[in-house]
Amino acid sequence: MAGSKDNAGGTATPHEYRHSTGGWGSLQGIARIALKERASPGVIETLSRQNKPGGYMCTSCAWAKPPNPHAFEFCENGAKATLWDLTTDRCTPELFASHTVSELRQWGDYELEMQGRLTQPLRYDANTDRYLPVGWDTAFAAIGQKLRELDPKSVTFYASGKAALEPSYLYALFARMYGHNNLPDSSNMCHETTSVGLKKVTGSPVGTCTFEDLSKCDAIFYFGQNPGTNSPRILHPLKDAVERGCKIIVFNPLKEKGLIEFTDPQNPIQMTVGTPTKMNHMYLQVRPGGDIAAIMGLCKRVLERERAAQETGARPVLDHAFIEQHTHGIDEFLAKLNTIGWDALEAESGLTRPDMEEAGDVYCNAERVIGIYGMGVTQHVHGGQTIGLLVNLLLLRGNIGREGAGCNPIRGHSNVQGQRTVGITEKAELAPNDKYRELFGFEPPMEDGHTTVEFVKALLTGENKGFIGLGGNLAMAIPEHEQAHAAWADMELTVHVATKLNTTHLMPGKSGWILPCLVRAEEDMQAGGPQAVSMEDSFSHIYGSQGRRTPASELLKSELAIVAGIAQATLDPDPKAPWQEWTADYSLVRDLIARTWPDQFHDMNVRMWQAGGFYRGNPARERIWKTDSGKAEFTTPTVLNAAGVGRAENRFHLVTLRSNDQFNTTIYGHSDRLRGLSGSRMIVLVSPAEMERLSLREGQVVTLVGDAGDDVVREVGGLTVTPYDLPAGTLAGYFPELNPLMPLWYHEEMSKTPAAKSIPVRIRT
Template sequence: MSDTNMRAGYRGPAGGWGSLKGIAKTEMNGRSRPSALATLAVQNKPGGYMCSSCAWAKPPVAHVAEFCENGAKATLWDLTSERCTPEFISRRTVTELRALGDYQLEMAGRITEPMRYDAASDRYVRTSWEEAFSAIAAKLQQLEPKSVTFYTSGKAALEASYLYALFARMYGNNNLPDSSNMCHETTSVGLKKVIGSPVGTCTLEDLEHCDAIFYFGQNPGTNSPRILHPLKRAVERGCKIIVFNPLREKGLLEFADPQNPVQMTVGKPTPLAAQYHQVRPGGDIAAIMGLCKRVLERDARTRAAGTKRILDTAFIEQHTHDFDAFMSKVEATSWDEIEAASGLSRDAVESAADVYCESQKVIGIYGMGLTQHVHGSQSIGLLVNLLLMRGNIGKQGAGCTPIRGHSNVQGQRTVGITEKTSLAPMDKYRELFGFEPPQEDGHTTVEFLEALLDGSNKAFVGLGGNLAKAVPDHERVHDAWSKMELTVHIATKLNSTHMMPGKKSWILPCLVRSEDDTQAGGPQQVSIEDSFSCIYGSIGRRTPASPHLLSETAIVARMAKATLPTNPLWKWDDWAGDYSLIRDLIARTFPEQFYDMNVRMNLPGGFYRGNAAHERIWKTESGKAEFTIPTVLNACGVGNAEGHYHLVTLRSNDQFNTTIYGHDDRLRGLKGSRMIVLMSPAEIARAGLKAGDKVTLVGDAGDDVRREVSGLEVTPYDLPDGTLVGYFPELNPLVPLWYHDKASKTPAAKGVPVRIETA
């Protein structure tokens, strides 16, 4: 592709005909069954199937089509007509299958029967469920419990997640990392510290009342397209959206509603961002410091003039702690420092701050561009500081809204998937199940990988996901992965992680959420939690891909029953046969939030489980919302010298996490290979390169380990100085395992220090 075309980018808006064409392309590539269209008709609607893609809200009054491009792609991909049979898997060695790569592995279709790894032939071979559970249990019983990790991706529903956490603790550990560790754990840690809640404070209704939205490090066009509808409505009633993001993303620039006949024919797309500031990677701390500095300067003027204050002094006095210390830090920070660290001009930052000062109700929305940094927790603290200055938490139309990726990643944490004993319902476990849960904290994903590298982690049980591909430091981690004694994968399709089998390894195929799940107690439904802390029921109606599949809940229950001793309080068969019994347990475990769960989850719009910070109840050490004092102005852990860069890894428009639907990135105007590195034309010239050159990126974090990815095509793109951009997970080998947020250990994949080498 030529230099001119690359810089021109995609000329259409987010949504529109491009979105419909993207869905159709995935339907053809994935060879989905005709019944998939019937699933889309009820997707995210009361009484229907809740999307397995992102965690955006399911409104009580649904659109005609309540799915987005990526949600439709996820459903169509699940409901492929292709079948990955034992014969397909067994005719190739694992070494040969691994060479195919994730895209080709997933294109093989749905796994139809349980498989066992045969080390002698280096092949997966057909097995029975009885043999699988018996052999897995026997191996788990031989191992020291602390040496086993129970990982879960963010798709498993509340019922399976609750049993999975219970199983791990009955087995004897709290080693329950999940995909949150890889993305939004910084939110759980950072928000918990400053407002006492580990999740966002807004409800969906707040988006109908805000005057301004300050939007940091998140791309809705690719990662959560259904948010574009409320953003469009907000703009149309006068709300201003102020964006801080290194890339100019179409999903924040303009949107054409595919359900609006005028916009799809003679009308024009809706412009979204009133201001768009291309902040440097990690520069959000400095940018927000600048916003706060302008707020204080304007407040000083109002105070001197005797007019209405900019600061909400009554709120600050009643509800916050340490404001004076933060104010002193802001005043001591110069504009020169702010400009250098953020890459933005003072005029630009002040222009954005003026919108904040003139808005009565402001929502702060953010994604992993804010969290996946060495000092990501400080970035979140600064955003909360900004909101607190004008009382923008705990009132209608205002608050803090992290955008979650996986459909139930927040809900899994809610019902016990956590490595932290302080967040788990230990007293309820004792009361309900008559056992003493382990008191030692388990490990995060990063700590699991560290234990893998030092040989102390002996087994891995994965409830979904493709973790080995998603993690940092691929070369070191992948070398160690197959040395484990046992690996167990509960999955729907093959992926790279399955092709790194331990000495004993099993693939246990499961239903997808949209498929009929009939158990001994009849047809079952499951429940999930969205980013706004609302709980919804979901029921699948599609015929399962194979008669040999089990549900995730049934697999967890049968594995636990086979592994653990018999106890009259541990009713695994009953729970697997009737999921309402599991929901009764969830309600008894968390009575204030989940009472009458079986009834309330099927109400239109589900039910809100509540949030103390939303009510201005601050469960912090001080009993108030905490102003925090930043120690750095850029969240990246390593500074930039000349000829050195910060790499941002991201997803394409044809991708959901490690699942690749195709090799185009429509909304960025990129086609073909994913092995590219985006650079600004000025950076290309300074480096003595030209568009189309092939280069090697080398890790530049300062340790003695050489990390590199070769064969990357230089591609011009509009980016800030010192910034490179490439795709996740292809560039994960450049991220050191130790390079993570200091508080949460979330890998810092949005500001990876690298340099360029040429042949």
């Protein structure tokens, strides 16, 4: 690590990691968590099968599982997730006998999850303020009785993004048979902007690339995603691309090490006597939300090059035939582009004109270009406009719908995209309602349900009476902590399907339950024998996964068995919904998925085991545009910065981050190695220039105060000033600790995804 303060008042040195991503540091990070978790003996066999054909599919990110895997097809954080799941530590009823819920609530999520795997169902007892052990039949009966008493529209079924396709399909079916579309999932918190914004312009709610495109592209334009921490296995194909001549242009406020240099842990030469691979051709530290202006600058350069080609009779830069045949709306976009001057683009992006022109030249000179983005794009008030602009850039040269080109969002949780595919959506129009009528003979609800933001609003008004959480730690992930946490326990029913204890479980409703489930690596033995599950990656490929480890407790049930058990206890008996038969044999559920979406999932039970999974298809990849115009849409931005609140004197835009020892709200440890940080998570990253301007010292403790312009006081104190390389007007700190600074209303305009990458704040000393 690096970073220091000059007690005499000199400029602080920003913290940084002085080694490459991957390499020995990655192996040491895995070993550290392995020692801490004391994982079960079979973990080595599990890791050897991880993300391989016929093996176990990682519960961490949704990156591809290639048909020809490496010897070790897992990354540092994927290994941490498996070790975390297969810990030998156990969270038994004795913990709750020794501590009240109120006491445990003070521990924090890291300490709670360190207690280990939950071992049996638990019921909250308000008289003693403790969770007590209970039998499964009793739990199902009581939960079913309470659900029957409640208005279905007052109950929310949340899904964290880990649950496989089979339980997710049944969860969505259960919700609609019960009578609501209140089915938000973790996509609402991260990539719903993709689902809405990308669908608007290409007709498809998911990316258009496949894994193979990465081996054929000439340039990659990479926006707002940190692969070293959030999806490290992408570094292998990126490294391969760079080494064959592909140029990667990065746009991100922070210089993330994964896009600077990488040492392949599976390459003995590079690990010993070799040198790291330099990953980027240009690294442009854009302001938070400044991607819109940056992409407008790229487009402006493309048009300059096109005009120059016309004047000299050179080959056109634009793909005129593609634009004419496949796009709509370019004239309005070009008219807007011509009215925007370079000064405005520089001011809003934080980049210089020469840098934007150079990046634009790379785009013009590349035959095949992929646009990659993450939550640094989606978690802004105008994030959908950024996606529209990125698609505009790709459309100018026909870079969607052909090999080696396309739009490629990087998704988070391992099956968050798949859950949406099989029906977990709050939008009634996206549910397979006709198939529900045909296959199950009931009339599904046609009223839209809650997004996560709308769930919290209903919680605050007292309208939401019940909550079922299929995994996750939602109370910590949402904005508006103070108000939401105070209202959480007022619900009539809270049910949590979980593997480990977390803070959300410690806000039990009047009837509160924790139902412990298997992890994906464990053997799932049902009446029909050992069962397998399936999931979908970011490239729309479907894979089977088979667990082999002995379950942490003989009292655990699978997620599917728990969903089916609650459904059976809640709904009237129906021969068209044989919950017990589906629990005994998951292949029957896959048959239902195939019958519901026959074009995409035919022969699913066989095809999910083929190497590399099976591709469910994407019309936009075939240049079939399911938009209102029947063509890909050029969009015209209304703003040049995606942040919802503009710049002002001493106002900063806060970017919330995940550390290298973290996946979403799960904290594996307190090392953020790839940023040169460790120890407390209660820090705020500030550029040395801003520290000097505001007379801040490294190590000084400050408070961040919300500056969104409403009358609500939001603040987080006890934050240690830490120097870091950031653009002017930018701060950074950890999620979820800084979530209380984010207003509930401060979300992406179309998708309602919380705008966690540009929260307006001030520093109070």
